[in-house]
Amino acid sequence: xxxxTQSSRYLVKRTGEKVFLECVQDMDHENMFWxxxxxxxxxRLIYFSYDVKMxxxxxxxxxxxxxxxxxxxxxxxxxxxxxxQTSMYLCASSPIIQGSYNExxxxxxxxxxxx
Amino acid sequence: AQKVTQAQTEISVVEKEDVTLxxxxxxxxxxxxxxxxxxxxxxxxxxxxxxxxxxxxNEISGRYSWNFQKSTSSFNFTITASQVVxxxxxxxxxxxxxxxxxxxxxxxxxxKVLA
Numbered sequence: 001x002x003x004x005t006q007s008s009r010y011l012v013k014r015t016g017e018k019v020f021l022e023c024v025q026d027m028d029h030e031n032m033f034w035x036x037x038x039x040x041x042x043x044r045l046i047y048f049s050y051d052v053k054m055x056x057x058x059x060x061x062x063x064x065x066x067x068x069x070x071x072x073x074x075x076x077x078x079x080x081x082x083x084x085q086t087s088m089y090l091c092a093s094s095p096i097i098q099g100s101y102n103e104x105x106x107x108x109x110x111x112x113x114x115x
Numbered sequence: 116a117q118k119v120t121q122a123q124t125e126i127s128v129v130e131k132e133d134v135t136l137x138x139x140x141x142x143x144x145x146x147x148x149x150x151x152x153x154x155x156x157x158x159x160x161x162x163x164x165x166x167x168x169x170x171x172x173n174e175i176s177g178r179y180s181w182n183f184q185k186s187t188s189s190f191n192f193t194i195t196a197s198q199v200v201x202x203x204x205x206x207x208x209x210x211x212x213x214x215x216x217x218x219x220x221x222x223x224x225x226x227k228v229l230a
Binding site for chain 2: 043088106
């Protein structure tokens with residue numbers, strides 16, 4: 001069964017801490033994504049990676065960075081957590097088939113609370 | 116502008132009723148893909164359907180059906196004879212193919228099916 005896993009379901013951190021959210025997919029997908037989900041705002045793209053060590057900013061990259069050292073792993077880093085980064089974080093992956101982007105496979109999400 | 120609008124924030128129905136979730140999109144691309152995802156209380160988004168812009172055939176899968184109308188830029192989702200297990204947040208998403216990886220998500224519709 002194909003899977004996207006995220007390192008934690010729930011996380012509580014303090015303001016100013018450095019936070020790492022890990023995502024691993026076992027489907028050999030080229031593309032990986034980090035979104036945050038907030039009530040009334042839907043899913044907003046933070047960062048996207050289309051290959052190892054390659055990344056592109058999404059709609060709301062401020063305060064975040066990412067790392068993709070291996071194809072299956074995509075990490076989201078909050079350099080200095082702030083309370084407005086309290087949210088649900090969703091990781092996704094998708095293959096490229098015939099040059100087009102396809103459905104995304106999502107992980108279970110990490111609900112991060114920054115105090 | 117590229118945009119997905121799900122005007123219904125929340126819908127409540129009684130079990131066995133039919134329900135339609137609306138999705139209206141905006142894009143200047145002639146080629147694009149539309150998706151529906153389901154997010155149950157567990158949090159993980161589950162892919163339901165992918166439709167490309169050249170295929171306006173309606174689709175039925177069990178109790179689920181989708182009505183794609185390019186003339187009105189809509190891609191509506193109907194659940195027939197709803198069940199309690201259909202309770203979830205449903206997201207419509209657009210993937211324009213103008214060289215972009217971006218998936219544009221609507222804000223979601225929360226469906227509550229009451230026993």
